[in-house]
Amino acid sequence: MLNLREEIIFWTEIMRDHAEFQFTTLSPREVEYIGQAQYYMQIFESLNLEAKGYTDKSSPADEANLIQKNMTVLLNFIQFKRSIVYRLMTCGIEIGLPPSFINHMINEAMEYYRVLCMAQGTIPxxxxxxxxxxxxxxxxxxxxxxxxxxxxxxxxxxxxxxxxxxxxxxxxxxxxxxxxxxxxxxxxxxxxxxxxxxxxxxxxxxxxxxxxxxxxxxxxxxxxxxxxxxxxxxxxxxxxxxxxxxxxxxxxxxx
Known part of the structure; x- marks a missing residue:
């Protein structure tokens, strides 16, 4: 049985790191992408702190809300990563990470999404x-x-x-x-x-x-x-x- 609190704490730290790796390797010319990477660093830090405040006494509604907030941000972050991969594959972005590295970040984000679905009981x-x-x-x-x-x-x-x-x-x-x-x-x-x-x-x-x-x-x-x-x-x-x-x-x- 997965511990929802520990899973979210772990994964929000991982996702925040991904955003930092993107932030630190983007060319200064990629202003829009730098801003988005900074946003995801901040939002995953916020979600991480929220998860740390989650306890066994939290209500089912609190749990459902926590899961949904993470799912929403996560899906947007996956799209952001896909955009980076697309532009890398078409030589349209300057970033010091190869496509396969970003693709593995997408795999990890999708694994986090699966964990959240497991917490909802929607995966056999x-x-x-x-x-x-x-x-x-x-x-x-x-x-x-x-x-x-x-x-x-x-x-x-x-x-x-x-x-x-x-x-x-x-x-x-x-x-x-x-x-x-x-x-x-x-x-x-x-x-x-x-x-x-x-x-x-x-x-x-x-x-x-x-x-x-x-x-x-x-x-x-x-x-x-x-x-x-x-x-x-x-x-x-x-x-x-x-x-x-x-x-x-x-x-x-x-x-």
Missing amino acids: MNIALENIRLHNIWLPDASGHASAVAAELDPVEAMLIEKAKYFVKTFDKLFKKAVELYQIFERTGLQDGSLGYFNEEVAKEIEAFISYLEKIKTTREQCVVLATGVFTALMPDHMMREEKYYLYRIQMLYK
Whole structure:
């Protein structure tokens, strides 16, 4: 059973970070988009504070209102991200993020929307398929994180870049397996089989990646690892929070 308060606190922080990443990488010439990114930073901070004030004593009406407010802002934010991707694909915007990176941000925003729908009780649950679906969302996301780290590090940081590339290849291989497993489990109706072992495989690599990101975060805070100026400690910290959430969601399915 998902904890609505904790979910909204987590996701509004993630969405706020997305807006900040967009804000800090947009060209000064993109005045309109900069203003919108600032707006989403502020609105998600506000929604985060509101969620922190939500308690078990809050009424069902308060809960419904909180969910609806988040859904409304989230759908608008998804459209904003889609606009950025469209303009990137048509060479119509100056921003220091590639299309696939923004696309993964859209995937994450849509996952948040799904969580809100789950809180409303509008999505039926098949534990095995939900388990694999989470892998299909978060494994390519983790691969994208590792690719982004490799791209932001200075070329002289060859050892760290090589490690990031290892994670890219590993998560891509695991994702390929997850895609096959989803079809197999959907067609057979199995609820376990090899799924428990696959969860262990994934957890081992994600935990190793979290440790790697912790090192990147610490060394960027200390300014001892060379990287682009926009690659602050916030980015690996943001990635770590998402990887931990990924593992948490898998574990929650079996509680």
